[in-house]
Amino acid sequence: MAKILRGHLTHAKTLRITALEWIIFMNKKLYLIRGASGSGKSSFAKSLMDKNSVALSADDWMIKKGKYEFNKNRLPIVHGICVNQTEKKMVDGFEKIFVHNTFTTSKELKPYYKLADKHNYDVYSLVVENRHGGQNVHDVPDETLEVQKQKFQVQL
Numbered sequence: 001m002a003k004i005l006r007g008h009l010t011h012a013k014t015l016r017i018t019a020l021e022w023i024i025f026m027n028k029k030l031y032l033i034r035g036a037s038g039s040g041k042s043s044f045a046k047s048l049m050d051k052n053s054v055a056l057s058a059d060d061w062m063i064k065k066g067k068y069e070f071n072k073n074r075l076p077i078v079h080g081i082c083v084n085q086t087e088k089k090m091v092d093g094f095e096k097i098f099v100h101n102t103f104t105t106s107k108e109l110k111p112y113y114k115l116a117d118k119h120n121y122d123v124y125s126l127v128v129e130n131r132h133g134g135q136n137v138h139d140v141p142d143e144t145l146e147v148q149k150q151k152f153q154v155q156l
Helices: 019-026 041-048 072-091 106-119 142-151
Strands: 029-034 053-056 096-100 122-127
Touching: 029 041, 029 106, 041 053, 041 096, 053 072, 072 096, 072 106, 106 122
Parallel strands: 029 096, 029 122, 053 096
Antiparallel strands: none
């Protein structure tokens, strides 16, 4: 079957798809939910979920024997897994994908923007502020929280 890439046909044959397939194709969204630990990213992502969506976080792969265990040395590994799983969910056809990580720098966002372009997802970057005095539930050290706040980049 011909494949559509941002409105272009990549195959010379006529493309026939159903109205539902077109709606899903045109409505694929990737939400990158950003903020310091304890800001409420995970809760926010869960509040937006429906049957056509999935939420992912690098924290999902910090769980050992049913308990969250933060390990700074595993951060590159778990973030790589999160990127790979995001692409898998795109290939699986999820209409809405919510990735809720700290995403303090533009560099951390880039792999997700590349995937979105590759799989025709619109991207929304949402910043969750900790204006409610929320506490991080993962016992992230105060000095790590301070580093997150200092590194945080916003592009307006």
